[in-house]
Amino acid sequence: MVTESDTESIQVEITPQRYLMPATAQKLLNEIYANGGIIRIMIHGPNLPRSVPYGPGRGTPIDENRDLIIEVGGQAFELSVKVGRIRLELENEKYMSGLRAACERALPFTFQIRRGKFFHSRPTVSDYAKFGNVEDKRILGLIDPKAKKERLAILSEEKVTVEDEER
Amino acid sequence: MAYKPQFYPGSTSVGINRRKHMSGNIDKLRDIPEADVVAIMGHRAPGADYASTHPPLKEMGEPDCPVRQLVAPTAGAAAGDRVRYSQWTDSMYFAPSIPYFRSYWGAINCKGCDPGTLSGRQIIEARERDIEDYTKAQYDSEVTDVALCSMRGCTVHGHSLRLEENGMQFDMLARTEMGADGNVYAVKDQVGIPLDKKINLGKAMSEAEAKKRTTIFRFDGVPMGGKVGERKFDEAIEMTHHMWERRSKWGYRPE
Known part of the structure; x- marks a missing residue:
């Protein structure tokens, strides 16, 4: 029998039953942040384009998708996706129960928490083409390989960066 | 004995609803003004003349054809209107209609139309004044729930996505919105161009009502x-x- 180590980092995926409005997403992310132990976190969901991407109305601005600013851990950043899934890596097993409690406090509907492996650990060809040799391995798995430019938000103690082109 | 079409088998609520949709014997739930339906479709300004691709059939002088003598043309065909479309996206979370049953409804009950079914959307093409009538019939009846179904000419994403927190189907282009009064408003036409005024589409169905009227078989439903x-x-x-x-x-x- 293999006994799982309780000191290694674990990867977790939170899937709420519905897509989150920015206010709920902010509440949930703050609860997760307050729980602590986060090594990295990724927000996943359908894209919210700033203008109509194609069709007869192409280029018409979509005001509803602009300025979706949320504040997490004292840092503000702009959402470019509808929050549907949150993947995160925790320092170790002991933060898991707190994470579940955080979700229960923040979400008014049901959700699923799964443990697994959600971030890749070796650079892909796309990673190499965009970044060359990646020194900080934490960004692996946080980059949208289909985006024309890297789309990446890092929440850390020092800074929050969001790089997103206008589309 | 007169022939009575049977349409669809089964005694489950979904089977019964499917029969209803196909037979065209559907309940009318709301009345959205024709001008508003035309505005949401976005093909012509409400009140504007219909553009035509050929002169009215009466002026054209049709060839001597027994089929043409048997089948009366629709109003749009008789006037020579252009062919236009309306396209719907219905959520798989218990929307009253699902793509195939909108198509069956169209193919069986709407004269001179061309329904097309895709995995997550459904389009009907017909002459302009005909498609306006058919679209209004869909909007007004139980085939449509204003929160779970919406008209989307492009960026049709939504059928298989989770719902938003307020129970609306996800729409990248935010064409409809839930008002503070609980009514759903159309704010853009089907291709995402803002409308001059918000159009009140009325209240959305409750979850129980949607489950009662749905035509989708689901493991967690019927x-x-x-x-x-x-x-x-x-x-x-x-x-x-x-x-x-x-x-x-x-x-x-x-x-």
Whole structure:
């Protein structure tokens, strides 16, 4: 029998039953942040384009998708996706129960928490083409390989960066 | 004895609803003004003249054809209107209609139309004044729930996505919105161009109501085999098995 180590980092995926409005997403992310132990976190969901991407109305601005600013851990950043899934890596097993409690406090509907492996650990060809040799391995798995430019938000103690082109 | 079409088998609520949709015997739930439907479709300004691709049939002088003599043209065809479309996206979370049943409704009940079914959307093409009538009929009836169904000419994403927190189907272009008064408003036309004024589409169905009216078989709603644990499957699944068997063995030749 293999006994799982309780000191290694674990990867977790939170899937709420519905897509989150920015206010709920902010509440949930703050609860997760307050729980602590986060090594990295990724927000996943359908894209919210700033203008109509194609069709007869192409280029018409979509005001509803602009300025979706949320504040997490004292840092503000702009959402470019509808929050549907949150993947995160925790320092170790002991933060898991707190994470579940955080979700229960923040979400008014049901959700699923799964443990697994959600971030890749070796650079892909796309990673190499965009970044060359990646020194900080934490960004692996946080980059949208289909985006024309890297789309990446890092929440850390020092800074929050969001790089997103206008589309 | 007069022939009575049977449309769809089964005694589950979904089977009954499917029969209703196909037969065209559907409940009218709301009345959205024609001008508003035209504005949401976005093909012509409400009140504007219809553009035409050919002169009215009466002026054209049709060839001597027995089929043309038998079949009366629709109003749009008689006037020579352009062909236009309306396209719908229905959520798989218990929307009253699902793509195939909008198509069946159109093919059986709407004259001179061309329904097309895709995995997550459904389009009907017809002459302009005909498609306006058909679209209004869909908007006004139980085929449509204003939160779970919406008209999307492009960026149709939404059918298989989770709902938003307020129970609306996700829409990248935010064409409809839930008002503070609980009514759903159309704020853009079907291709995402803002409308001059918000159009009130009325209240959305409750979750229980949507489940009652839906035509989608779902494991967490009404499954296709009928009640779970019953000794016998519902007729819907038996008919489907029967058709697949015939089709696989003999290329669906009923003899």
